[in-house]
Amino acid sequence: MSGSGLRVALVGATGAVGTEMLRQLRKRSFPAAATVPFASERSAGRKLEGATEPVRALTEGAEVSGFDVALFSAGATRSRAWAPLFRDAGAVVVDNSSAFRMDPDVPLVVSEVNPEALDGHAGIVANPNCTTMACMLPLKALDTAFGLREMVATSFQAAGGAGQQGIDELQGQFGALLDEPGLLVTDGARAAAKATPSVHARTLALNVVPLLGTLDEEGYSDEERKLVNESRKILALPELRVSPTCVRVPVMVGHSIELRASFADRVDAASARAAMEGFPGLVLDDVPTPLEYAGRDEVAVGRIRSDIGDPRALNLFVVGDNLLKGAALNTVQIAEVLHARGLLGSRARAA
């Protein structure tokens, strides 16, 4: 094993997030001596730009030892099956799925928000849900200054949150719908029937779909529960009240979230702006839009308004690229922090 660089496994390397992780590792000059991609059997042997070896098949008997860090983005089922194996073989796993996020032994980390949580890791670290991620940057800054008590969060989530297939489905629907634009006004249900969905819950092009994932008995979606539970864990506010609504919108990449946040202390737009200004990874923009932040590392916050009537509340609009800060970028940033704090590699070297 190289003494001068890290050996990185990338599990789910051919997906949208995996591809972006590879790009981020190079772009950020991550100190990798080797970057080894893993994917399903049908991709085995493929050469990926930035990888130092061809794709290895993630099948029984795959060699999982010899890594300092393993970045996972292959879905919760594969994470549950494979992450413990990579960990037991000496790697620290940074997992982008929901598999371990709520495990009390697994730090759930936004690199600028709660990096200290990494210190107690036991070999697996979780990367938050993309929508939660974007909210955490402004909310951490505001919580520090004013004491966050409650948030009403309404998301506008891009098709890309459902992976490349989510993007492809949206893109493929425009032709049929725009072909007969009058129908979009006079009989939208008939227009929708021309582009039936399989990835998204309803036709997404020229529409808004207030359902992501499946509903529990109380009528909340799993996506909405993630926003509640992950926010509480990342901000270390177990009593935080969250009213979540997650909505899919016809945007390719880039999630937006409208937040009404309530605090212990008095707050106004000017003091909120001052509290968020300069927070790492966060930019202030009067009217941020997801399209304009697609491809950008920063999360943007704008439309910052003192509440009408409640001197302890604020309204704000947050935008972030769900593939970058919402997924691949934060995963790589976690690996960077682990490395900087000396929390990587010791197991691998000891192996």
Place this chain on the structure above:
Amino acid sequence: MSGSGLRVALVGATGAVGTEMLRQLRKRSFPAAATVPFASERSAGRKLEGATEPVRALTEGAEVSGFDVALFSAGATRSRAWAPLFRDAGAVVVDNSSAFRMDPDVPLVVSEVNPEALDGHAGIVANPNCTTMACMLPLKALDTAFGLREMVATSFQAAGGAGQQGIDELQGQFGALLDEPGLLVTDGARAAAKATPSVHARTLALNVVPLLGTLDEEGYSDEERKLVNESRKILALPELRVSPTCVRVPVMVGHSIELRASFADRVDAASARAAMEGFPGLVLDDVPTPLEYAGRDEVAVGRIRSDIGDPRALNLFVVGDNLLKGAALNTVQIAEVLHARGLLGSRARAA
């Protein structure tokens, strides 16, 4: 003047809402003896389907007398100039613009919600803003049952809220953006620059734009202020707390609003459903989407959830066609109620 039917003036008859008003008058068999369209000079003489005379130019000296009712949808400036003239000549004006909505002498009416407000009219009645309109049906039902105290409202407003030009601008942007889909992921700002906006505040196709209209000193848009002030007036709840955020989405027609509503009494999803079931003009739909309600008269409410943690709050998602119940339909319904209550025509007949 005919004794057996009403004489109707339609001001702004060639616009998107005006065209729909003409259609609604016929569809609903409004008892009109004559329907006289008014529009700008360049449309003068045009014959419109359903009108009983060619378009009259709305220019100085135009004949404004002889009408029982005048339906206006020609923008606030024209309403301010012309509505008093039609009224003084004997018509009851039902105005779809924002010009008179907050005038204490002008009833602001959603036909199923507060028709009783029409009884005190002084010749001008206002039709609410389209976003406010859709919210009023479920909120009236819930207020009656549980006592509404606060709402956090986040809108998803269609391009058609900005008229036909808003629809045209959105439709025209897809070609340039979908032509190079990779750019939507890697450099959205450059993609947006390929379709610069003039009607909407930012490029709207494949985007979400959290700004409608202009901002006041506190950072709220006029669209957001309408939601606050009109809701208070229609529901007769002057102390109602409203946190509004209005966002434009790439949908042709059909507004959606996510509401977190808080009440004086305890509430849950089941009792809320029971309270809204059967409210006129309102349907319950688990996952309502704006595209599927485009062209439909009903407002739909769904995603009804007991709040997580607050036994006096609810989350719900409301959808409605902004050209129908949000504008033309409600205007015609107001005229119907005025007629049914004997509040139309007397002035005209006395003239």
